[in-house]
Amino acid sequence: MSEAASGEDLADLELGADAMRELGSKVLERCIDHVARLGETASCGDVHDIEAIRSARLALPEIGMPIDPLLDRLFDEWIPRSFTTPGPGYFAYVPGGGLYATALADLIAETTNRFVGVWPAAPALAEIEASVIDWIAQWMQFPPTARGLLTSGSSMSTWIAITTARECRLGTRIRDGVAYVSSQTHHCVAKALRLAGIAGDRVRVVPTDASYRMDLDALRRAIESDRDGGLCPFFVASTAGSVHFGAVDPMDEVADIADEYGLWHHVDGAYGGFFHVVPEFRTILRGLPRADSLALDPHKGLFLPYGTGALLVRDGADLRRVHGASADYLPSNPDDEVYDIASYGPELSRPFRGLRIWLPMMLYGAARFRAAIAEKRSLAVLAHERIAALPNIRVALPPTLSLFAFRIEHPDRSPEDNDRSTRDLIDGVTALGRVMISGCRESGRDFARVCVLSFRSRKSQIEHLVADVADVAARTGRT
Template sequence: MLNATVPRLLRWFETLEDQPSHATECPPEHLAAFREPLPESGRPLEGLLDRLIDDVVPWSFNTAGPGYLAYVPGGGLPSTAVAELFAAITNRYAGVCAAAPVAVEIETQVLRWLCELMGMPKGALGVMTTGGSLSNFIGAVAARHDRLGEDLTGACAYVSSEIHHCMTKALRLAGIPSAGIRTVPVDDQFRLDPSALRALILEDRAAGKRPFLVCASAGTVNTGAIDPLTDIADLCADEDLWFHVDGAYGALFRLVPELEAPLRGVERADSLVLDPHKGLFLPYGTGVLLVKDLRALRAAHDADAAYLPPLNEGEEQVDFCNLSPELSRDWRGIRLWLPFMLHGIQAFRDALREKHELAIHAAEAIAQEPGVVLAHAPRLSLFAFRQTFEGLSLEQENRRNEDLLERINHHRRAMLTSTEIDGTFWLRVCVLHLRTHRERVDEALRIVREELRNPGG
């Protein structure tokens, strides 16, 4: 099977530079062809692989290609594919330490490394997940259990108006009613306003409510803004609130020494979310939750049954089934362990630095065009911009910018996406793909300039 699969993937991989950045207008007949009866007997592998390569993969966002500047790109690091192949074939179960003690130790060591890279205190650890959505949910459950216990009456959690939507979903799933999820205004740089946060907390306490958690962002998805993490950490310490940081997009930029300052404060989080499938260029499906106190995470998720092997209570050997909702889970740690061991951490630092510098280069070039405004300069590798026009209403300007995005993407050499903030339409650029380098960014800039200078299409 490998002899049939690998050559096809290599041929596909060699054409990535020339593939379109997106192609989702799939002909109806392609979709209809997959609405087929379940076969009673097998079919030749070669034909099935060709069908996947020819009829499935092309109709998509090209999330493996260098022109993918949309949303927050995932990676697709080949060494992780090797790790996943190894994990899938050996099929080791890593949910309970007794089932595969060395495999679990590898995963635990990866988590220790991540805690060290984030500057978290001795004893911090966590759990690997499928991504930021599950990590935020687990963090919300841990905070709720630690600060509220079984009584959720009057519970209040605080998020900024720029928080990722999965955080508000996580809080609702954790049992916090929508009325208890308090939205904090942001400043003119789209960062959570600590003064407004403090005022809301005091207002809620005076009304007899029970504030328990503040969620800050280490890189928002809309504009890449970084909340004032140190100020928020101080406030949480003063008010005895759980300090949760959604760093799924941006926290891993802390690996770059010159970017440590704007991210200062993540190390003080009670819980911190990372997405290695963003900042460490792994394939989709790899998230992390780090916690300052492992006991709080275990207390929220601890469960036992007579049919399970003996479970651990210490911090040296952990059972991941008691740190999250999952019992059945794959061996996730190898996805990071093999790339770290094979490439070394400096390779990841260098790649993140490159993406930061490319984003600055792109933002400065676009900002020089007449009528273009940025939401703010890139803090990490993401920025938002729009084209303004004298004499047009906001609605008319929005339509012009929507059309601009469509024209840029029509070239299919770079894919940008958009967002809307307070009724204003913005185009977004996020440089975070491992295969995005200066040549492709400059090509994208040529396209953007061309379309900016031709607003009539």
């Protein structure tokens, strides 16, 4: 690159075929090497060395540089200073792993750089994206009226869903609209409500039962009280797998209540939605196919890299009514039925997201995704059995899907001491370097969480997890 930039024609940014091959193979080598070493990489890198971290703030060079020192710094200094999210021992937050096929799909999409915002500009590519949405809609047992959108993640999907619900159910009566979430609802829903113009004083937080599922009587009472007060209840969010404890709301019953009172029922399936791919798990997620909108994260449950979200809307016409827009400078869509992506979401220019799901799904086939998702749940059940059997451990909720939370509870110690021991357990296990777990605070108490959802996590990592939790828990017990 440096030679080209300092050559005769600075304005010529094209690389020759040989230079592209050389750059590409150098990048590919480093990526493959990185993946090959994930098993022996510390589960959490040094994210505290501020000086080394700030070294990533480089001045923009006037003359370009060769790629080798840039790759060295990236792969040797900066990438390792992070949580090792693609590693096999990553049980923190909600993992996914990041299938390599998606990186290749992005390479194709971004090298060919076609415009997929409007159907006439790249109709076959828009069809690829439409077929990905169809596959997801079929997995979720949504009706043929459903349409959807690939987004960057569930936060964006949720915001688009809420904006659609607001437009369809409230029109100009925005200030009268009331939304219902539970105490376990992910904070992205409150944020999306705010972004969609629903103020905090119009959001009701419904309590949950002993299993952290939305309390249906409390929901009904809250709706009736708002209705009696002249307000307009319009939206309720259920969660198919909460981020703290993996709880699944009674979606079928929430759907009944939503039908009765005319509410839009949104399901947050960011973490748990893709468990619906496995037929045996559909009873756990009963009612999910009745949602008016469903947010999903292929970057979690389909094991894809970050930046892959999806939204399904039961009646695709709603999505289109809110987002449809045209301009006479753009090629016109020959037919309302074709999948004109910009008519279903807020973006016009956007990456060709469809390929990053389509390529891995075509390469692996559905059966392997089903098998991998089913395995993650079995591994979580196994981890729970073993960890729950350790002394002085209290589990908050056994895994409904593939996530469970627990804390240290020495009967002769104060809750605050047990909180401290639980936090020490999280840090101590992660510091051993084989696995990483994270924590949460619920009802004023600290919990450690284990979420098994990386395709790279197999039985041996569960052995490491259980051994390291047992080891550190025994040590915290002695202090």
